[in-house]
Amino acid sequence: MTAPVVTALRPRGSGRVAVELDAGPWRVVPLEAVLVAGLTVGGELDRPRARTLGRELRRLEAREAALRALSRRDHTRASLERRLAERGTSTALRRDTVAAAERAGLVDDARFASGRAAVLAGRGAGDAMIEEDLGRHGVPEQTIRDALERLEPESERAAAVVAARGRSAKTVRFLAGKGFREETLEPFVAELSDEG
Known part of the structure; x- marks a missing residue:
């Protein structure tokens, strides 16, 4: 059986x-795939060219999927890999x-961790909640620790919440629910015990 012959290559829109x-x-395929596979009018689409074309189409499809995902929100290395999987x-x-x-700077776990940690801290999250969230996004442990170190200390963030909400058992429960660590909450609990 002879390989099919490419009888025409016609432009179809932007890069197709x-x-x-x-x-x-x-x-209809991307121009880049046609060039990589070496398709020419009058040339055969033999098995090696068909394989090359298939590989290039899969590569371009993965790249486009990654770019679409990254255009919607920032991703970590792990979350982008999950999306592609x-x-x-x-x-x-x-x-x-x-x-x-x-390599293109579109994925950066440290940038993601710092930005996400700052947003969560701004919403009143404690270190444990931030750590759990970043871990769920696939951020490596050391990168999580580095991001937490760049935040205002958890004790100061907790004190700001107490100042805004008032010193009460309800506020301490709120902080605990937001992932503030036990050692951060102990001074507030002790003060409530002394007052009560």
């Missing part, structure tokens, strides 16, 4: 090409895609 095989429409992207291709996004 309609490929005709044996005088019939076949697919959900789409069925192979392990090697996921790693390559995420590594390329890191």
Whole structure:
């Protein structure tokens, strides 16, 4: 059986090409994939070219999925890999895609951790809640510790909440529910015990 012959390559919008095989429409693919696969009018779409084209289409699809995800919100390395895995992207291709996004500065776990920690702290979260949230996003432990160190100390954040809400058992329960550590809450509990 002979390989199909590329009979036309027609531009279709921004960076897309309609490929005709044996005088019939076949697919519309990215121009980059056509160039990488070496498709030319009159050339055969033999098995090696078809494999190269398939690999390039999967690579471009993974890249586009990563860019779409990153355009919506910041991601960690782990969360972007999870997103690509959900789409069925192979392990090697996921790693390559995420590594390329890191090299381009689109993925940065330290930047993500610092920004997310600051937002959560601003919403009244304690260190334990922030740590758990960052861990759920796949931030490495040392990066989490570094992000927490850049925040205003937890004791000062707790004191600000107490000043705003009032010194009461209800406020201490609120702080505990927001992930403030026991050692941070102990002075407030002791003061309430002394008053009561």
